[in-house]
Amino acid sequence: MRQTARIISTYTADISGVCSALFELGGMTVIHDASGCNSTYTTHDEPRWYDLDSMIYISALTETEAILGDDNRLIGDIVNTAGELSPRFIAICGSPVAMMIGTDFKAIAKVIGEKTGIPTFGLSTNGMHSYLTGASCALETVVKYFCHGDVARSKDLSVNIIGATPLDFSINGSVESIKWWLAESGFRLVSCMAMGSDLDRISLAGSAHVNLVVSYSGLATAKMLQKQFGTPYVAGVPFGIGFADILAHVLRRAAKSGKSSVPCAERKSGSDGGLTVVGESIFAGSLARAIEVESGRSVRVLCPLETTEELTAEGDVLIPNEDDVARQFALAGSVIADPLYKPICPDDVSFYSLPHEAFSGRCYREQIPNLINRKLKLEETI
Template sequence: MKGLYKVLPPFAPDYSGVCSVLFELGGLVIVHDAGGCTGNVTGYDEPRWYGNSSATFSSELREIEAVVGDDEKFLDRIEEAAKDLKRGFIAILGSPAPMVIGTDYRALAGVISQRTGLPSLAFDTNGIRYYDEGASMAFLELARQFVKPPALREQVVNIIGATPLDIGNERHIKKIASLLLEAGCKKVSCWGLGSTLEDIEEAGRAGLNIVVSRSGLAAARYLQREYKIPYLTGLPVGKASTCHFIKGVRFLFDYDYDLNGPSNTAHPGTNDPTALVIGEQVISNSIRDCLRMDFGVNRVTVASFFGLDKSLTEKGDIFLGHENDLTILVKKHHYDFIVGDPLYKELLSAGGHSFIEIPHVAVSSRLYWDNDLDYIGYEGTEFFKQAIKHKDERKIL
């Protein structure tokens, strides 16, 4: 039945997405919850939590406050914490319980701003939607609230959409940043991973935004509309795709116009090998490019339990609304290769495919977040080559 999950764990919720984006930005982030939701974030959705002094808190909502609608206690707690802890902004996020009582976060954020003198952000999260929507809200809100109109344009690149929930290890972003510097960019600022709020304030100067997950799209589109900053979508995975990525960046920076080279447009034959990539859309698309361009696996379908943007969707790509949808999809179609989080394996019965594991923190949480796979950049080719070479040994049936 729809909504019944017998195998997969619940995925990272929207409030985890918001918290992940704001984690490194020096704010006071408050999840309006009874404690358990914050425990989800800090224990299971935030690999950077251990040893860090990021100020993410629970409001400790209690039944009586919810029943009588006593927001004053919530406001007092925040005011008190703002006095004790000097942080640059305040963000309040929703959870299921305050959703039920119809909490107006925007109004509360307004009061908080007045009382503390700090900019306050409000996120109407509810723990029902998934992390990608929360992260998208947070990136967009950062763009709206903090990016200043640029006085000049520079060869700066913003990477938008990177959180550990999608990207996993921060090393992946460092690699993309070094490729961008290699391509001639003067500075790379990755929102939410290694950048400060000041970097985001200056983000309007950028000549290019790189969107590395669907959750960065809304902010990138906003910046394009407001400040005419173009954006590219995708990550460099594998040799051909990385060359193409660098050329694309150089083209947009006007270094050269030679965009010839391998293309990721596929013209599949019916006997070509087939693959299914299950995961976040932008990352999955980038893996699809690698499989096509480096290995000639032209018939690749992307499937996702998370949001799909129409402009990035190919014919045949599929949104998975429920656990059963994935089982049915794999029963219906034969795939030679399936790429995705290891937890999906249990849902994929017969089929003779080879499963290539790329953990997705938003799915499998801490189970694999210390795994350090090297698939971004030129090394992506070697990573998938090894995985494809061992197809026979890795068959799940």
């Protein structure tokens, strides 16, 4: 029962991560699940739903089809719909029910691709992992299918942003601020995966001199581009003024040397009784580094999501379960986290709210601050 959350919320699932990453790319995404389950994504996980058009559908899997393993209607519906809408690609992702009945998404995708002539891929999501896993798989697959292998390196200093979705950055202008900061730092943006760039822009990703990875969901894609094109990556989000300057310098250095770097993890982790930040590893690590640069105070990062050792500093702690969260909160002096963590924060520990769309959905969306390349207001926090 250690994986049971009695008090706090849970993070957005991998299914929504796929949909979020593919939302703006002109493809058709089909969730293989029972009718009505699409509303979980559209209501809580997708702030762009009412402002941008996207072809995201539910298969309306029935109990009989699940019992019999009948995929014929699924295939037929997708083929017919694709014929009417002419999407750039078709993505089929799974659900817990599809996992339980052993749906072969790769085989289904192959059949649909042959019938439609449209690039089709199956993504074996199952709702048991976080949005980071789903978005990572989706971005990696898109780059594999559509990124031109013969593209030449651009003459001017250029960059891709990889791993940007509203689940981590909401729609409060943060991604636009990252793009502006890159331009001010002397970089031309090739593509942003996947907010504000279409498939044609992403197909040119191999021409960039360096890749900026802004969440764990972009790391696998960055490593793929590094292997295919030799493009180095830098992991970090330009929070604060000081760390934004450091990150810009590291990007220029990586573009010149060809060596990847993870500046968000190049810091001293805080100790018991100190300031703690909770969140996705690159996001939280970057905020911790920004606080360290501006105040001189070390910050401990607690990561409740998938990550790698590469993205964490020594002393950071993984907190996959609610019991782990409560135990670490009891050791902290103050905590920066999503408001839905507050109920398990001890009364004698100061709590500072930093909403995360992937954790509390739309509940606190209007309160999410844009901290990109801006002086952090640390007086009350430290």
